[in-house]
Amino acid sequence: MAKKPKIGMYWASSCGGCEIALVNLHERILDIDANFDFAFCPCLLDTKKKDIDAMPDGDIAITFFNGAIRNEENKEMAQLLRKKSGVLIAFGSCSSEGCIPALSNLHSMEETLKTVYLENPTIDNPACIIPRPETDMPEGKLHIPAFFDRVKTLRDVVDVDYSIPGCPPEPHQIWNVVDLVIQGGPLPPKGSVIGAGSSAVCDECERKKEDKKIKRFYRTYEIVPDSEKCLLEQGIVCMGIATRDGCGALCPKVNMPCTGCYGTPEGVFDQGAKMVAALGSVLDLGNTKSLSEDEIERRIDKLIGSVPDYAGVFYKYSLAASILKGRSR
């Protein structure tokens, strides 16, 4: 029997949801096992880093790399797996675009550590210990991986072949990718986003869309939306218009707005900026022709002021991959 190609999955700064999405393939996980040698997956298997070190370069046919690059260890594993993998795929929103971990790019490393280790109300840390790369202990120096000032995407630290978007990627889309490899179909051009569509979520959303004019925004708890009409037209910031399709419009289907996890649509540089530009185009300020600039500004402020946390709404998933990348310091 011919030797099966190796497949791997690694988690860097992530929540584990990507692994759950993989396991959500249910019985099809057996098809993966039938076609691949599942060589590395810290969440599911006992393979160690030293085992990877021992492999020849390029030995793993495909590695799904999930999680953002938050610290030195994440970067080291990314570099190692790049070397050992034929095809390295950024798997899920964190490794593709930074996702929620990257929202800490709005703060300095010091602020982040202080919040997490000292100010968080559930923390009891009377000695005010904050993790550092080196700590002197009676037994000697302790080393932990250095924490980066900014969360990076996988592409920021190594060469990436493809990315699969989603927080997490939908199982049927994971299967589409695996199946393409099993069927031996031609692989898409390097750099492509795979396991997703080429349009936006609205393409898969069956809600009725009209020409858009938004008079005010609502947070989801403030309104019971009509289940037939476009959520954005009802004033709920639904990111579907500026988010790649492929998920099946799951959130709008259950009356919740898309929050943008499938990331930047094909050909768009910056998801948040695109969303802001689009919303700016459809704000309904009423008849502004006789108004002073101050009055127009006041109306705009009032309208967009009802959107809480601009970065958290517009860049919830894509901040690390955006043009601004975070707050400058």
Added chain:
Amino acid sequence: MRIGVYLCNCGGNIKDKIDAEKVRAGVLGLPGVGYFKAVDFLCSEGGKDFLAGDLKTERPDRVVIAACTPREHENTFMKILASSGINPYLMQMVNVREQIAWVTEDKAMATEKAARLISAALRRVSLHEPLSKREIDVCPDVLVIGAGPAGLKAALSMAESGRRVSIVEKSPVIGGMPVRYEELFPSMECGPCMLEPVLSEVLHGEHSENIELLTLSEAVGVIGSYGNFTVKIKKRPRYIDAEKCIGCAECIGVCPASAENEFNYGMNERKAIYVPFAGALPNIPSIDETVCLRLKGKECSLCLDACPVEGAIRFDEKEQTIERNAGAVIVATGSGLYDCKKIPNLGYGRLSDVYTGAEFERMLSSNGPTEGNIKTSKGKSPKSVAIMHCVGSLDKNHIEYCSGICCQYAFKFNHLLGKKLPGVRIFHFYKELAVPGKEEFELYAHAKGDPNTTFIRYADITDLKVGSKGGKKAILFKKSAKKSDSVSVDMVVLCPAVVPLPDSAKLGGILGSPADRFGFFEELHGRLDASQSKIKGIYLAGACQSPMDIQSAMTQGMAVSGYVLSGLVHGRKLEISPVCAVVDPEKCSGCRVCVSVCPYKAISYDPEKETAAVNDVLCQGCGTCVAACPSGAIKGNHFTTEEIMAEIEGILR
């Protein structure tokens, strides 16, 4: 890729600030640069010949020309590229004159800036795609909405040049407002008489076979765009066969049913079968189905019996919806007057003998409700009349602008009152006076010099209070901050602001032509293109665009004819610029964000394909939709996101 770079010295204009040799050194090593040449005057005959010859010798893949503003010579150089066998869109101009040489003091900085902008152009131009213009067939026919002075002038002049014109008029008569006014400012010409030659040319003149007049009709739908509109028209029945009717009016006298005559603002009655006023054209009655006994299902055939022509009265006529194709649509629907009831202190609608200017015009007309006699509600000739200027005008609580025509007709009233009622006392209450123009001062001067005329200036319309006292109108007004005074008159005439017609928003919606902040049809440019709407192929003539007098309306009627005659020419195709937005249907998710942002109504949503589509005939390539499209599905030809990003990167290198 081999890019040719030309730097024009523009004599000393550019050379004095930008060192061509240093730019050459900075540019030559950049990716794609095939050669760099500095030329003295690239736009001169010699320069153009050089460029044409050089392009043929060098055969570059792309061209960068660093010279003046592209506003000045982009077209010049594009033509040279085209004649040299290079697609003209494979060129990028860098404005090193206006944006660098003329505004940068320091030579070294100017030179550095030029090199950076050329670097930007190089990165951009390497992404340029060859584009070509598209040509479409056009329909040279025209549809005019509104048969007032502006619409008729436009229709007539276009018909004279051989165009087929359809005029859509809502009322049963043509001529608009002035045919209802017996005498017109500034030279007291008779309105119907002055317009009669225009009206009869339209109806029976040499070129009238090119004109189709659709009265009692309204445009209810428009599809298509410049060059090829299809307009849906609802035509209400007149119940009279216009071909057969001889206009003898025998039918009118015998008609037993009547209603308020709206053409006289309800000041008298008309019959169910009627001509609104004597001399109205076309001279064919119409039947008001809401009043006619027979059309309401009762027994009556008095008009039929009286009519000397068999089959002229047609009770079987039905409302029709018809369609007309036209390359251009002219809106000439006119304007209305501000509702004086919104200023209750003036007593309009509450007190007798308080009239608007339009009502007073009808009273002055010999074919009006009083046959030209000025009478109070008690049937007496007034001994004193107050004329209120600026009613609602120049007032931030009502209408902010000055309508510009009211003072002139107010002084016309002054003249006519004096003529018809010698010795009558006249009071002009005014906020401001406006009588510009070479002829318009005379009526004003006449009023000023009239010993029976008094001018009283007020600060705010609320300072005037009109009440009823002993059968007269008592007008209380502020003389100063503390002192009030009053005058007593027999009649009050209000000169309200000229405002858009209530229906104009509806028509604007049908045509996709936006309204300005006051509700008038918005012009493309207030100074340069006041007769073009924001929508290509929809033109504006007369008071639907702004308050104006007959002279201006006629001039605009000619102006719109000019646009049509020069833009839509028999046998000539319409050239469509390739610099427009293009939707990628694969990427478009059908979210419809783009549809509402287009200022030219060039984007529509296709409900079958569930995607947006851009009409390149209407698209002006402004890029608003490209920026707004949240899924990157719209590409701005010649201004693609990639080209713009490359340009920015080239500057920031």
